[in-house]
């Protein structure tokens with residue numbers, strides 16, 4: 001049976017790949033992001049295989065999130081799967097040199113936006129006793145690296161919020177999964193380095209990084225499990241990436 005899937009940040013990267021994978025199964029999709037023209041292109045690509053509803057949505061805007069959910073057409077209103085994917089990193093400077101506005105934006109998007117979307121759709125899932133929330137975290141939420149300061153902290157929030165949701169939802173059939181990828185080649189670094197294409201390309205050069213489709217495969221795996229089974233957490237990295245030990249700064 002076709003599922004109704006709500007994807008945040010569907011205009012690029014993981015979100016667009018996730019949309020393609022669900023569309024290939026014939027699921028109904030609500031695709032959201034700020035850049036509506038990109039969503040329109042994706043809809044044109046996918047609408048031969050899936051029913052698609054687009055919403056221009058900035059997840060940082062709490063009242064816009066509430067209005068968007070209330071505006072869903074009847075055949076899209078009973079959301080089965082929420083993919084909380086919209087997010088970003090801004091900057092890689094040490095904490096004492098960062099732009100505080102960048103920190104605000106990351107917290108407002110990666111934490112508050114994710115919470116707003118979850119809170120808006122969760123009551124319906126609980127009432128129907130059916131649903132799945134898939135949160136896109138990051139290895140940056142578990143492993144510290146220089147310049148990850150607030151970005152990593154927002155993803156640690158995603159990880160713990162996911163675990164805490166499971167506690168609250170015990171006794172219901174609503175599932176929660178956190179998928180925490182390491183380095184994957186998308187527009188992520190272009191956004192982080194504020195459109196500096198050279199710097200962004202340098203992140204992935206020679207790394208054989210993961211692709212957006214790799215992450216979409218993981219999303220399909222967790223959402224295709226039989227209904228008695230909850231995959232709590234998936235951490236995934238390219239083989240070329242690993243946490244490689246603590247560093248010591250020595251005098252002299």
Ligand code: NDP
Pocket residue numbers: 008009010011012013014015032033034035036038057058059060085086087088089109113136137138139180181182183184185186187188189191212
């Ligand atoms: P992209 O930059 O390619 O895509 C990010 C998506 O998030 C875009 O669709 C963008 O849409 C959307 N977005 C950003 N801000 C907002 C907002 N305020 N409201 C609504 N949508 C928003 O990056 P990725 O696909 O790589 O990133 C997707 C998620 O994966 C993020 O949460 C990121 O932190 C996480 N991640 C990425 C990794 C990587 O290495 N690429 C690794 C681990 C996690 P628009 O600008 O049109 O609004």
Ligand code: 8X3
Pocket residue numbers: 137138139140148181182183184
């Ligand atoms: C993105 C992965 O390693 O760039 O969340 O922080 S990393």
